[in-house]
Amino acid sequence: MSLFRSVGTIGSIFVLAFAISLYSFSAARGSDHQDSPTVVANPLADITDVYAFPNPTDASRVALVMDVRPLIPTGMTGGIALDPNVLYQFKIANTGVSSNSFAENTVLQFTADSSGTSQHITLYGPAKPNEVGTANTTVAKTGTFKFGQVAKLKGGIKIFVGPRRDPFFFDLAQFFKIIPDRNYMNHPNPPPPTATSFRFSSKKQKIVLNGVDFGTAGSNGCVIAKPHDLLSPYNVISIVIEMPKSMLAPAGGSPGVIGLWATTATASGHAE
Amino acid sequence: MTLQFKIALVGAVLAGAIVGGCTSNSTSGFTPGPVGPSSMPGQTVYKQIELLSRPAVKEAFEAFEDHNKTNRSEPYADPVLHKQIGSFSLMFRSKKTAATLQAILYPNVMKADLSQDVTTASYLGYETGGATGSKFGGRGLDDDVIDISLGALFGNTLSALGLIPDDGKEAPCLTTDNVAYDKNNTTKFPYVQAPL
Numbered sequence: 001m002s003l004f005r006s007v008g009t010i011g012s013i014f015v016l017a018f019a020i021s022l023y024s025f026s027a028a029r030g031s032d033h034q035d036s037p038t039v040v041a042n043p044l045a046d047i048t049d050v051y052a053f054p055n056p057t058d059a060s061r062v063a064l065v066m067d068v069r070p071l072i073p074t075g076m077t078g079g080i081a082l083d084p085n086v087l088y089q090f091k092i093a094n095t096g097v098s099s100n101s102f103a104e105n106t107v108l109q110f111t112a113d114s115s116g117t118s119q120h121i122t123l124y125g126p127a128k129p130n131e132v133g134t135a136n137t138t139v140a141k142t143g144t145f146k147f148g149q150v151a152k153l154k155g156g157i158k159i160f161v162g163p164r165r166d167p168f169f170f171d172l173a174q175f176f177k178i179i180p181d182r183n184y185m186n187h188p189n190p191p192p193p194t195a196t197s198f199r200f201s202s203k204k205q206k207i208v209l210n211g212v213d214f215g216t217a218g219s220n221g222c223v224i225a226k227p228h229d230l231l232s233p234y235n236v237i238s239i240v241i242e243m244p245k246s247m248l249a250p251a252g253g254s255p256g257v258i259g260l261w262a263t264t265a266t267a268s269g270h271a272e
Numbered sequence: 273m274t275l276q277f278k279i280a281l282v283g284a285v286l287a288g289a290i291v292g293g294c295t296s297n298s299t300s301g302f303t304p305g306p307v308g309p310s311s312m313p314g315q316t317v318y319k320q321i322e323l324l325s326r327p328a329v330k331e332a333f334e335a336f337e338d339h340n341k342t343n344r345s346e347p348y349a350d351p352v353l354h355k356q357i358g359s360f361s362l363m364f365r366s367k368k369t370a371a372t373l374q375a376i377l378y379p380n381v382m383k384a385d386l387s388q389d390v391t392t393a394s395y396l397g398y399e400t401g402g403a404t405g406s407k408f409g410g411r412g413l414d415d416d417v418i419d420i421s422l423g424a425l426f427g428n429t430l431s432a433l434g435l436i437p438d439d440g441k442e443a444p445c446l447t448t449d450n451v452a453y454d455k456n457n458t459t460k461f462p463y464v465q466a467p468l
Contacts, residue, residue, distance in 0.1 A: 039343065047323075052410035057459065065463070075468065087316075135320070136317070158462075160462035164467055167465065169455070181335060187336060214442065229451045240463065256386060261324065261381050264322040265321060269319035
């Protein structure tokens with residue numbers, strides 16, 4: 001690496017650190033309320049990830065996954081189930097997405113009848129929502145099933161709600177060092193960043209982006225340490241539903257492009 | 273999948289995403305209100321407290337104090353996310369880069385093309401016409417959504433596609449978290465690995 005490149009890289013790192021510092025302090029000064037206190041207060045309403053993929057052996061079927069309740073330690077899933085005060089929903093726009101129309105017109109909803117792993121869970125839909133927006137009532141019931149057991153419901157639906165290993169992977173601990181604002185435990189006064197780099201296992205690790213050689217981790221001044229998937233030893237509660245694609249098609253139409261998101265909701269709008 | 277290949281893939285992905293998403297921040301034509309059968313009298317009305325769609329959008333781009341606003345909004349009528357994607361990106365990148373990221377990432381919905389006769393998903397695959405491996409799009413359990421996002425925000429992905437000029441502000445140390453997927457999902461329902 002040339003001297004010019006080295007100086008430029010070091011300068012970039014300082015600029016980046018300064019920018020992140022400004023951002024974090026700005027966020028801390030801006031408000032003293034913690035982010036989404038309702039979700040922090042009720043992890044059973046905290047959605048960690050959403051997935052949508054075809055059945056690996058049957059292209060006519062699609063699976064949707066909503067994971068909630070982050071960071072259940074290894075061996076500690078016992079007794080943890082859905083919150084009976086929470087409405088869990090997949091919301092889908094299935095008409096006009098390709099032309100940028102995203103209002104939901106199909107929902108799949110879940111409620112539990114009690115706390116704990118002996119609970120029964122009811123699926124409502126997939127059906128047209130009673131309301132478009134963030135205040136919702138349940139649509140017609142499709143069926144009820146037991147927590148922790150795979151079930152089959154009418155229409156070719158397969159369904160499961162229970163503990164699973166968290167499929168998400170991320171060096172989250174290092175991310176929080178780079179942007180401390182994102183860690184709720186740092187609020188209301190997040191500290192300044194203590195890192196401007198993710199962890200690289202070796203100084204010699206090459207960084208090549210889209211065919212452009214950016215040098216090595218060492219030459220860029222990256223943090224040299226073992227990367228770590230913080231989520232690796234943890235579990236979540238997974239809501240998994242698989243159905244014929246036709247169930248998510250627009251009325252009278254064929255399966256097409258959908259826009260998907262997941263929500264949790266309570267009657268009070270608070271954690272409960 | 274090597275890092276180089278993965279990043280090259282991301283480039284192809286975002287090319288399509290931008291082409292398909294540049295006008296996607298409009299909410300015109302949408303009027304919130306009842307569209308379906310009326311709820312029954314006495315039914316519980318649940319009020320939204322959390323929302324998630326595309327991974328690492330709210331979490332990476334939006335200040336923690338504003339997450340609650342996004343959590344209580346529809347993803348196409350979010351009062352803060354579009355602006356925050358721009359303002360956060362602007363701290364590190366050019367105006368053109370920030371505007372392009374806004375166009376890609378808002379509205380914050382996950383797109384999947386159910387008309388595709390395929391058995392694999394790939395994050396942003398719909399937007400790219402299958403450049404990520406499947407036109408289905410959606411999100412597979414093992415898709416490396418973090419590196420895709422980091423490559424766009426801190427890498428040269430957008431400029432490598434020829435969509436915008438290289439702003440010379442790449443941060444190579446932030447373009448990957450260097451974490452490999454080590455979970456053991458299955459091909460049988462419910463697919464997600466059993467708990468530890």
